[in-house]
Amino acid sequence: MFTKSFEQLSKKDTHIAGGKGASLGEMTQAGIPVPDGFVILTKTFEEFLEKNNLTSKIQKELKKVNVKKLQSVEKASKNIRSLILKAKIPEAIKKEIEKEFKKLNAKFVAVRSSATAEDGQENAWAGQLDSFLNTTEKDLLKNVKKCWASLFTSRAIFYRFEKKLNKDKISVAVVIQKMINSEKSGIAFSVHPVTEDRNQIIIEAGFGLGESIVSGQITPDSYVVGKK
Numbered sequence: 001m002f003t004k005s006f007e008q009l010s011k012k013d014t015h016i017a018g019g020k021g022a023s024l025g026e027m028t029q030a031g032i033p034v035p036d037g038f039v040i041l042t043k044t045f046e047e048f049l050e051k052n053n054l055t056s057k058i059q060k061e062l063k064k065v066n067v068k069k070l071q072s073v074e075k076a077s078k079n080i081r082s083l084i085l086k087a088k089i090p091e092a093i094k095k096e097i098e099k100e101f102k103k104l105n106a107k108f109v110a111v112r113s114s115a116t117a118e119d120g121q122e123n124a125w126a127g128q129l130d131s132f133l134n135t136t137e138k139d140l141l142k143n144v145k146k147c148w149a150s151l152f153t154s155r156a157i158f159y160r161f162e163k164k165l166n167k168d169k170i171s172v173a174v175v176i177q178k179m180i181n182s183e184k185s186g187i188a189f190s191v192h193p194v195t196e197d198r199n200q201i202i203i204e205a206g207f208g209l210g211e212s213i214v215s216g217q218i219t220p221d222s223y224v225v226g227k228k
Helices: 011-029 042-051 055-063 070-086 091-104 137-152 154-162
Strands: 003-005 037-040 109-115 131-135 172-178 184-189 200-207 221-226
Touching (some): 003 011, 003 091, 011 037, 011 109, 011 172, 042 055, 042 091, 042 172, 070 137, 091 172, 109 137, 137 154, 137 172
Antiparallel strands (some): 037 172, 109 131, 109 172, 184 200, 200 221
């Protein structure tokens, strides 16, 4: 099994579904109306690397990195991503992804990276890896590979070394989720992210998709809500 539906996942499954995938599973199980979807598991990415003999090649590139020399980070990133994007997805993995996609009965899906190290107490990988909105069946597998490759962007490699995570095993799952044509989107922080006031919830919202807020394309409306 290379994939799991949101219904089969919970917050305990970060190691197989990444932070995003596990949270979507938790919300689905809690009865929150989450758009349908499934997660391509971390073991699927690892099998893809193994079948294409990429694990040792990636390690070899990472050993050449010297974070004090930005050029070495960029070179390693370019080489690793090229290896991933040129490699073939094994037939069994390809068939399962396509089968699960058809079950969603959706013309457009979001293809979102979900790192296993995302949003820990010490580290925040959220927003570091790539997501692709309005993906059709034609671009589905290509965008899955782009999500896998985004674990090795220059920024992600630099962050890994900066936080001394370069010897830790970090993997990535991919969330495939039905797109909805949202009128308004928002992001909520359960604790004020600047003052750390636990009585305050911060909501930032705007019209259209949430991606425009996350990527900084728009300046969102900001609301401060007192929990009491």
